[in-house]
Amino acid sequence: MEKGLRDYQDGDRVDQNVLIKDADIRTAKNGKPFIALVFSDVTGQITGKFWAAQPEDIANFKKGRIVHLKGLREIYQTKPQIRIDKMTVMTNETLKAEDFVPKAPLPKTDLQSELNAFIFKITEAKWNRIVRYLLNERGDDFFKYPAAKTNHHAYEGGLAFHTISMLHLAEAMCRQYATINQSLLYAGIILHDLGKTIELSGAETTSYTLAGNLVGHIVLIDEAISRACNELHFDLDDEKIVILRHVILAHHGKLEYGSPVIPKILEAEVLHQLDEMDASVTMISDALNHTPSGHYTQRIFAMDQRQFYKP
Amino acid sequence: MEKGLRDYQDGDRVDQNVLIKDADIRTAKNGKPFIALVFSDVTGQITGKFWAAQPEDIANFKKGRIVHLKGLREIYQTKPQIRIDKMTVMTNETLKAEDFVPKAPLPKTDLQSELNAFIFKITEAKWNRIVRYLLNERGDDFFKYPAAKTNHHAYEGGLAFHTISMLHLAEAMCRQYATINQSLLYAGIILHDLGKTIELSGAETTSYTLAGNLVGHIVLIDEAISRACNELHFDLDDEKIVILRHVILAHHGKLEYGSPVIPKILEAEVLHQLDEMDASVTMISDALNHTPSGHYTQRIFAMDQRQFYKP
Amino acid sequence: MEKGLRDYQDGDRVDQNVLIKDADIRTAKNGKPFIALVFSDVTGQITGKFWAAQPEDIANFKKGRIVHLKGLREIYQTKPQIRIDKMTVMTNETLKAEDFVPKAPLPKTDLQSELNAFIFKITEAKWNRIVRYLLNERGDDFFKYPAAKTNHHAYEGGLAFHTISMLHLAEAMCRQYATINQSLLYAGIILHDLGKTIELSGAETTSYTLAGNLVGHIVLIDEAISRACNELHFDLDDEKIVILRHVILAHHGKLEYGSPVIPKILEAEVLHQLDEMDASVTMISDALNHTPSGHYTQRIFAMDQRQFYKP
């Protein structure tokens, strides 16, 4: 694979097409306007500043445009950026924005068939029906949304990919520990982050909705499950329903992480730990993939700003 | 008023009718059975042990019976208890269990008319209808349940009394601060603990239900509000609905106290602080009422085991 | 009311008289001097930078001058500032600095008569005399000082206004809870922050004095109360005096907030909670007043950097 934006090292020359993901007009210390840019390609993102911007520059270098970028990759205040030498707007219609954003490592059809295989193994009828009901309702978004705004799996299809990674690990857990209820764990995993399709505004822009901010994805999906139960005529007091809701409500593991209850069911604790496992291995691996041997990664925000060494 | 169970000091003689709230058969260190009793009257509760219990004693001194109790109030391992001299079962039918439990300081009719006056001031139509809908559904329990299992307002009607105390303080707050939305604050206060009627098993026994333990009263009432909105055909995405849900979800003030979101609306913060204010003044006052001048109260569990001095 | 400095939104033109509250000469990255300015009017403050300052600019745009300011309100690194287009020194003598700083919402005479009404209700003679003695001594400063250097009620008369707000809430509390000793609570509230008149340097500049930094307002007012007792021939061992001192020493509520003792008297706990209530509602309301509907306030420093949504 050719080098992309997250592959360059300090001092490398950049000379490729990129998508302008964000373009913000600001005032420099000398009073002149400049454009603060975020560039994107399939490998990820990097920032750059276009100094002394003329009105025509501001008109050309807008969010959503694809440009040919020449410049130098450098470090400014501990963070990587592109020192821009030249930018040219590309008008070639075969260049599409969707080809300049990172994607899940597997195509949607593969994710779908993997998911179906797991749903098939949910042998408890009520849980199976609730899962199907909600995926029926929110399935399109489930395969399009990222798993988080920035920290991990922050790409198109990230939510589905994260969910299926967890299901794989869950499969090994069930093989190892006879006490785990496989149906409950699978149903819980599939639903645990589905509320993010309500919490976040969309797969592209990915900001928080008002309900996302004031209610949060954990309670939003709980409300959806309750509504599904009403539609399916399942009693909310049925123990099967109470423990499914619990497994999802408790998946952040601690009150201070935003779960209104801590895990009080084995499967809730396992779900929580698998979620942490997949998120942290993914974040560390992603950082290591952009670090040369014998160096430390950049600080990883969602892991207490820790750095990891690449042997 | 005559002295009751919580009024006695160390060394006082006890000679009155009491309700047996709880009676647990255990084995003493010498191998003989004894009955661990909880006595109750309108002033509150106290424990006692009936040693060397014969089968007929075990048959007589059961939970729910009213007995005439003679004994001595003493301190055992820092806690007050009754050293029992004599217990006689009372068969007089005019003695009713409900007269031997603490009650809200105001009769239900007063609480109801006070509450109605506040509901009348909720001028936002949707909030007003949601409040009426849910009180219609759960009103009987609202006026019967305690506000908590043990810590504060742990008596019949305690939930309603706590709610109305908060409404009184809220009224003063609204007079003082023009920025507070009175309708939102009142609606939030009335609904904030209504989930306890689902979380707790009842007004008398008061244990946690399975849903109380695994879902919790905050999410339970949120689900009820969402369902009410569906019934009333209110859009769940309507900002009015989102902020009402938020005000209630956030009322514990911090994630580590079990709210899935922290207060992000002025009224949510105010509701939280009024809840703490009423709970703590009530707990301290209750403890002071059973403490003589010049002494410290017993440690108050829900206030970090603190003690307060009575001048 | 006309728009003032804290009312502008991003992109608004500014064209009005302002007071230069602070003017600091610094060196720009290009080596040239600039003036870092703080502008003030009755609505509050905002910063701005005067680039490439000539010696005559430095001579003209000094702290304390009133100038006519033209410019643009913008956001620089998440904080609002004025991009200055033009500044002209105003020499009109009718323009007075004191008209360009925020003020308490009530005139001093109103504050005074309100305060007197509350003092009148302190029926315990010793507490009443101590309050009068200390207000006699420090009364001028009490009505002039802010309640804090920056966080809340940071304006002329803020200390008195904050005190009286708390007294209003205290009145409602005393009506609601029979256990509260009204005289003790009122006396405690009036004295609780009076030490700030020793801790802070004055109403205008408002920096910390050496004693403010090394002893702190809580111990400074305690020393003043002790001295007052000596003058008034009150025994320091008298329980009435000990509990009054306690109520004030404990008003920060927790050791880690700087109180040398935690509240061990009901009124001390209530005073602490009322202090928090008035401070937080005031800070949130102030932030909301400068935020348009549908947006979040700026982060509020003294409330854990939290943001609040304005519906």
Place this chain on the structure above:
Amino acid sequence: MEKGLRDYQDGDRVDQNVLIKDADIRTAKNGKPFIALVFSDVTGQITGKFWAAQPEDIANFKKGRIVHLKGLREIYQTKPQIRIDKMTVMTNETLKAEDFVPKAPLPKTDLQSELNAFIFKITEAKWNRIVRYLLNERGDDFFKYPAAKTNHHAYEGGLAFHTISMLHLAEAMCRQYATINQSLLYAGIILHDLGKTIELSGAETTSYTLAGNLVGHIVLIDEAISRACNELHFDLDDEKIVILRHVILAHHGKLEYGSPVIPKILEAEVLHQLDEMDASVTMISDALNHTPSGHYTQRIFAMDQRQFYKP
């Protein structure tokens, strides 16, 4: 399987052979001696008290004896115990102490062949040789020791069983995440708790040695690895050696849990999370296995005293 000591419910009659694991002579409140006993069989342990012990009882009911026990399973101060009706010393020589203690669910030969298969997959020569060197030295203890004094896998062979459980999960992790170095993770897992064979006194009694208390198993195994390197003529400054030592030193995950460094290598973080996963699922499962449906487990000490619900 027949019922054993940990299978009884409250009120069940006990009538079986047991091992006296511990027998402590104490004085009752009435001044008479009694024997505080710990009974054991293959299902686990339970306590009991033999009251009013005569000298011949004290002589008979000693640690290590097998006795026939008749009694009642009851709860005393929230903990289960046996109320003893009768105890008879068993002199039948076919009864052996080793048949009255819990064992790993797999026989030693199975554990050994599983372990060998994993060692075979450590393809980095130095790590492979260090692992073989240390297992050669401490292998007997490795298959005999428990994984911990009390919390989890606290039975003969527990250390090996815990290690192999983690290796199984590690296998699934390596399949899922290409970035993980399988050799490093396997070598780290096999060695991570081997220091417990120095820290603990033995498989039966299991108390802490002086070095266990004052140095701890993490540093003890690090010293053993360093010594192995010296014997095998591996340079301690070789990066391969440094990162292997790191992976083991960091496996408690946080400084406050006793690791002198936090994980700074991907495999160190994964090892830590797998350790937590296996320990917590094992502890919860063990507690659930002794809890009837519809009830909560006893509090689990090493999981913050949490309780889990068994659906």
Place this chain on the structure above:
Amino acid sequence: MEKGLRDYQDGDRVDQNVLIKDADIRTAKNGKPFIALVFSDVTGQITGKFWAAQPEDIANFKKGRIVHLKGLREIYQTKPQIRIDKMTVMTNETLKAEDFVPKAPLPKTDLQSELNAFIFKITEAKWNRIVRYLLNERGDDFFKYPAAKTNHHAYEGGLAFHTISMLHLAEAMCRQYATINQSLLYAGIILHDLGKTIELSGAETTSYTLAGNLVGHIVLIDEAISRACNELHFDLDDEKIVILRHVILAHHGKLEYGSPVIPKILEAEVLHQLDEMDASVTMISDALNHTPSGHYTQRIFAMDQRQFYKP
């Protein structure tokens, strides 16, 4: 030296005169009265219970009496106690209570002359005069009071002994670090705990006074220093006075330990650390003195319940 109460090991016979420090009448589980006793001699204290107490026993074995005690030293629920075989009241008038309590290792005259030598080295006139003024006022108590109610130096003269130990260490510090102001450090040390003579009720009984509980020794001595300054006509705003007050107010080192300000002067930080050093070495040494080689001490309450090993 002969063995005393704190020298006995488990199983040792006790046969010596002791002082009854405390005698509390309680009811045993079998309903009969017993006396809970605290015995004392010059080595320290130990508890014991006198079962089945007759009225004449209760009359004889009172607080303050000297008795001849025969019994056995044993461990009950992890704590040492005396199992009493026989107690006889001693009427010999040469036996005095004051000879049955622990004492400072140095006689008062030595402590006084040591203290005077240090005061002589306080060369700053104001600090010297304040120290003399307050020692003049409270000197008798200074040489009689303990340094704390229970934790360390809890014996007659303990306050003076603790103070002088710190002065010795301070002397070495001043020799080592030229930046330390010796006069300020010595004056601060001498005054730092003098407030305990107001906080505690006396040298014998040692409970907290009301002012001790509600104001605390740190603020109590600050008030005394302020009063001394008024008497000596020293200006409270004089920097010399402000920093002396600061050094004492800050000596607990952190807000959460009860200092209203943290150390902001070098000498304040040093005083705090010397205080911790002397307290902890004294507590550990005291515990080690009552522990045989090869064992751990009892848990030390004021050091986070830690235990120390005696090689």
Place this chain on the structure above:
Amino acid sequence: MEKGLRDYQDGDRVDQNVLIKDADIRTAKNGKPFIALVFSDVTGQITGKFWAAQPEDIANFKKGRIVHLKGLREIYQTKPQIRIDKMTVMTNETLKAEDFVPKAPLPKTDLQSELNAFIFKITEAKWNRIVRYLLNERGDDFFKYPAAKTNHHAYEGGLAFHTISMLHLAEAMCRQYATINQSLLYAGIILHDLGKTIELSGAETTSYTLAGNLVGHIVLIDEAISRACNELHFDLDDEKIVILRHVILAHHGKLEYGSPVIPKILEAEVLHQLDEMDASVTMISDALNHTPSGHYTQRIFAMDQRQFYKP
């Protein structure tokens, strides 16, 4: 002594020879290169920026060069720096880099003879031999290395100077407290930070080695002690060896500060407190030495960013 780099106040003219300790080429906001410099002389370090650097400037002003510097000392974003007017490379060969870095206040020969005197007092033969063995091995580095990368004693010889300061205080401690084992405390102090000669890369550049980062100086010196014992044929299970290792392993005092065990021996606790004492007094004194009377020091990073007042 003449003024040096750390002696200047704001606005002072600088005109002296300095060493360029570090020179980093960066890009200014206007796109032009500048050199970010760190200057050093015997008093310490300060930063400066050389704007609009030409290629010949970059070639001249390199790390390791001695230059004559003219400029102005000013504050930029709360930190002191030099605004450079002119820099001239000095080619005079009598100017040596080693004369432009801070040094220990005592020459190496003095430090050596002081150290020998203390070693002589280690009367326990094994500890004495281990100390000699390791100083023999690492002695050159011991007298050359700093005690830390930046916080305290960060100069050539700092490690030895810090160690000997602690030994002086330890001497006073042993005089004061009979329970302290002088040999153990001295041996522990001498070895406690010797691992820094492995953890850090050298006396001049002072970065962390890989083993420093992934293993840490505490475990590195423990491994060296273990190896020394093997060489000297001392049994690692000998209690004398275990407690020496413990005293060093525990010297950070708390797990969260990186010690794998907390102090469980009196001397371990004392060593920890002496380490903190010497480090904090040195940091505060160093900051005070560069602060004028009546001002606060800069924030001290390793003391929770606290500031200290200089009377």
